[in-house]
Amino acid sequence: MNYRAIAALKASNPTRVDNIESPVPVGEVRPGLSRRQFTRAAAGTAVVGAAIGSALWTPVIAAPKGAFAPVPIPGGSPFLGGSYHVFGPAAFDPIDAEPITITNFDGFAGLAYVSGMVTQTNTKTGEKARYPFVDSDMRFMQGNFRGTDGRIHQATFGFI
Amino acid sequence: MDVFLPGPGAQIHDLNPTTFPPVGLFWTIQIADDRQGDNGNGVDVNLGTGGAVLEVSNAPIFDYGDINNALFGGGPAPVPGTVSCKVEWQGVHQRVNIRNTDPVFGGFAGEFIRNAAQMQWTATVGDFVFESDALGTSSSSFAEIGHERNGVFFP
Numbered sequence: 401m402n403y404r405a406i407a408a409l410k411a412s413n414p415t416r417v418d419n420i421e422s423p424v425p426v427g428e429v430r431p432g433l434s435r436r437q438f439t440r441a442a443a444g445t446a447v448v449g450a451a452i453g454s455a456l457w458t459p460v461i462a463a464p465k466g467a468f469a470p471v472p473i474p475g476g477s478p479f480l481g482g483s484y485h486v487f488g489p490a491a492f493d494p495i496d497a498e499p500i501t502i503t504n505f506d507g508f509a510g511l512a513y514v515s516g517m518v519t520q521t522n523t524k525t526g527e528k529a530r531y532p533f534v535d536s537d538m539r540f541m542q543g544n545f546r547g548t549d550g551r552i553h554q555a556t557f558g559f560i
Numbered sequence: 561m562d563v564f565l566p567g568p569g570a571q572i573h574d575l576n577p578t579t580f581p582p583v584g585l586f587w588t589i590q591i592a593d594d595r596q597g598d599n600g601n602g603v604d605v606n607l608g609t610g611g612a613v614l615e616v617s618n619a620p621i622f623d624y625g626d627i628n629n630a631l632f633g634g635g636p637a638p639v640p641g642t643v644s645c646k647v648e649w650q651g652v653h654q655r656v657n658i659r660n661t662d663p664v665f666g667g668f669a670g671e672f673i674r675n676a677a678q679m680q681w682t683a684t685v686g687d688f689v690f691e692s693d694a695l696g697t698s699s700s701s702f703a704e705i706g707h708e709r710n711g712v713f714f715p
Binding site: 402405406469470471472473474475478480483484485486487489490491493494495496497498499500501502503504505506507508509510511512513514515516517518519520521522523524530531532533534535536537538539540541542543544546555556557558559560 | 561562563564565566571572573574575576577582583584585586587588589590591592593602603605607612614616619621626627628631643645647649656658660664665666667668670672677678679680681687688689690691692693697698699700701702703704705706707708709710711712713
């Protein structure tokens with residue numbers, strides 16, 4: 401997550417970001433502001449592509465084998481409308497805001513907003529380009545947590 | 561990972577591991593902690609020195625293009641890929657003990673070290689391969705490590 405991008409997003413459409421009751425499910429158009437309209441407002445340009453239907457958004461489970469589910473923190477950043485279970489300490493939330501994404505947790509945690517340069521290579525054409533990565537939000541959690549099964553587990557998590 | 565066009569340019573890549581919409585566990589994946597093994601995956605923390613390392617190999621991610629598409633959808637379908645990274649936290653700029661009971665931002669307590677972090681990473685997404693500059697060339701605008709308790713462990 402990147403607070404430069406989020407700040408730009410909010411600046412381009414504060415009403416949309418502030419009034420999130422829940423993120424728009426795939427394929428749903430919220431009354432009063434279509435996803436296309438929002439995209440246009442956020443980008444500050446013409447509509448970017450056509451809306452993609454849910455059928456094309458095939459979920460892929462990213463968790464490794466044998467994973468057990470931790471429980472997300474109950475709240476979320478007001479800056480993002482409160483529906484996403486994450487805060488941005490020292491970015492768009494107070495510096496002492498909750499830095500992790502798992503609740504019922506007892507362990508080590510880390511957070512960093514890191515910037516640098518990256519080289520992008522197109523493997524088909526060989527074309528290379530240099531770009532900045534800006535305030536990439538990297539976090540970890542390592543320790544004990546009570547999972548959705550009500551039991552205490554020990555694991556390590558990365559926030560990428 | 562958040563990649564932008566140079567200058568005050570637009571975001572062109574937003575890599576994160578969560579399927580849309582990100583309403584559950586936010587951009588967080590379990591990683592096999594094998595810091596002593598061959599792949600180096602996992603986390604090492606030393607709160608005495610302020611040091612920590614997060615290392616992840618070939619984590620599955622999606623490239624949503626930008627934060628707007630990652631949070632709200634409506635843009636191009638995300639492109640699957642993988643990312644590997646090493647993040648290092650170093651130093652002790654400030655030690656803080658936090659007990660945050662704020663109903664919005666709080667519900668946790670912990671002992672934290674505010675310090676600095678650097679990262680190097682690689683990724684493969686569609687036809688693109690990404691390779692960051694060396695870890696030492698990166699910098700952080702904010703970094704902290706610590707030990708915290710929340711939820712049922714909140715004292």
